[in-house]
Amino acid sequence: MYNVYVWVIMMKKCVMIYNSKSGKKKSDELLPEFEKILDDKGYELILKVTKKRGHAERIVKELEDDIDLVIAAGGDGTFNEVISGNLKREKKLLIADLPLGSTNDVATMYGLDKDSIENLKLLLDGKIKNIDICKINNKAFIYFAGVGSFVNVTYETPRRLKEKYGRTAYFIYALKQFNGKVKDYDITYEVNDKKYRGNYSFIFITNSSSVAGVNNIYPDVKLDDNKFEVLLCQTKSKLKLIQMVSKLKKQDIRTIEGLTYYKTNKFKITFDEIPEDSWCLDGEEMKHNNKTFEFCISKEVNVLLPKVNINKLFV
Numbered sequence: 001m002y003n004v005y006v007w008v009i010m011m012k013k014c015v016m017i018y019n020s021k022s023g024k025k026k027s028d029e030l031l032p033e034f035e036k037i038l039d040d041k042g043y044e045l046i047l048k049v050t051k052k053r054g055h056a057e058r059i060v061k062e063l064e065d066d067i068d069l070v071i072a073a074g075g076d077g078t079f080n081e082v083i084s085g086n087l088k089r090e091k092k093l094l095i096a097d098l099p100l101g102s103t104n105d106v107a108t109m110y111g112l113d114k115d116s117i118e119n120l121k122l123l124l125d126g127k128i129k130n131i132d133i134c135k136i137n138n139k140a141f142i143y144f145a146g147v148g149s150f151v152n153v154t155y156e157t158p159r160r161l162k163e164k165y166g167r168t169a170y171f172i173y174a175l176k177q178f179n180g181k182v183k184d185y186d187i188t189y190e191v192n193d194k195k196y197r198g199n200y201s202f203i204f205i206t207n208s209s210s211v212a213g214v215n216n217i218y219p220d221v222k223l224d225d226n227k228f229e230v231l232l233c234q235t236k237s238k239l240k241l242i243q244m245v246s247k248l249k250k251q252d253i254r255t256i257e258g259l260t261y262y263k264t265n266k267f268k269i270t271f272d273e274i275p276e277d278s279w280c281l282d283g284e285e286m287k288h289n290n291k292t293f294e295f296c297i298s299k300e301v302n303v304l305l306p307k308v309n310i311n312k313l314f315v
Helices: 002-010 030-040 054-061 078-086 105-110 118-126 159-165 168-177 238-246
Strands: 012-018 043-049 069-074 097-098 127-136 139-141 144-147 185-191 194-200 202-206 228-233 259-264 267-271 279-281 282-288 292-305
Touching: 012 030, 012 054, 030 043, 030 118, 054 069, 054 078, 069 078, 078 097, 078 105, 078 139, 078 292, 097 105, 097 118, 118 292, 194 228, 228 292
Parallel strands: 012 043, 012 069, 069 097, 097 292
Antiparallel strands: 127 139, 127 292, 144 202, 144 279, 185 194, 185 267, 202 228, 228 259, 267 292, 279 282
C-alpha cells in the first residue's frame, strides 16, 4: 500500500489541450494510446478539449502552477494560443507541440511528422529549449506573420475542405481566389536603425524554415538567436508571383529579384493608411484597426522539443 501511495505522489501532471477539429476529420481513438504513453513516462494526463477559437489560450492562462507539462494537440493555431496563454501567466509552464493540423509548419521544422503516436514519444524523450517568440504589437506568433493578397487563404479555407483534403485544401481554395488583384501597400519601415519607404505587395515576418508547407525557405533559421526574418515583396502581377514562387526550390530566397530581406530583432512598419486586410498569424486571422505595427522578440518560453533537429535549429 505504501509503494502505491509513493507512486501516485510522484506522478507528474500533463495537461493536453486537444483541438479535435484540427486538420482532417479524425476520431478520438488515439487519446487512450496518448494516455498510456504518458503514463509510462510518469505523467498523469489531464485532458482539456477546446470548444472555440481562443479557448486554448484561456485554458493555459488559468492553469494551476503545479502543471509539469502542457501539450498543444492540434494545429499551428492551437500551438499559438497555448504559447499566447503561457505568456500571460506569472509562472510560465513547459510547453510541447503535438501536431494534428493540416499543415503543421512548426512541427515540421521541429522534426515531427504525421505519426502522432511516434511524435508523442519523440517529444517525451526530447530536450527542453528556450525559444524566441515573435510579437506584433505585443501579440505573440510562433513562426509566421503576413499580410497581402491571398494570405487570407490560410484562415478562410473552409473547415470542410481541410477535414477532407488536409493541406491540399489550401491550394484548392487558393486557386478559386486567384482571380483577385495583387494589392499594393505604400509603407515606411524601420529596421536596423535605418528608415525606408516603398510600395510592397506582401510583407512577411517569420521565424521558421517551413512556411505554408514549403520547407527550407531560409537555410539558416535559428530559434534562439534573438532574430526573425523579414521579407518584403514588390511583385505587381499574379504571373510574377507565380514565377517567384517557382524559384523557391532552386534559388536562395534572399537573392530572388523583387524581394527585400532582413534578419533583425526589431522591425516597425507604418502603412500610408489603415490596410483593409487582416494580418495572418500562424494561420489565424488577426483583425486590427492600426496603421503602425511593431515587431520584437520574447525570450520567456521553454518548449520540449524532439532531439532530431535541435542541432541545426539552435546556436
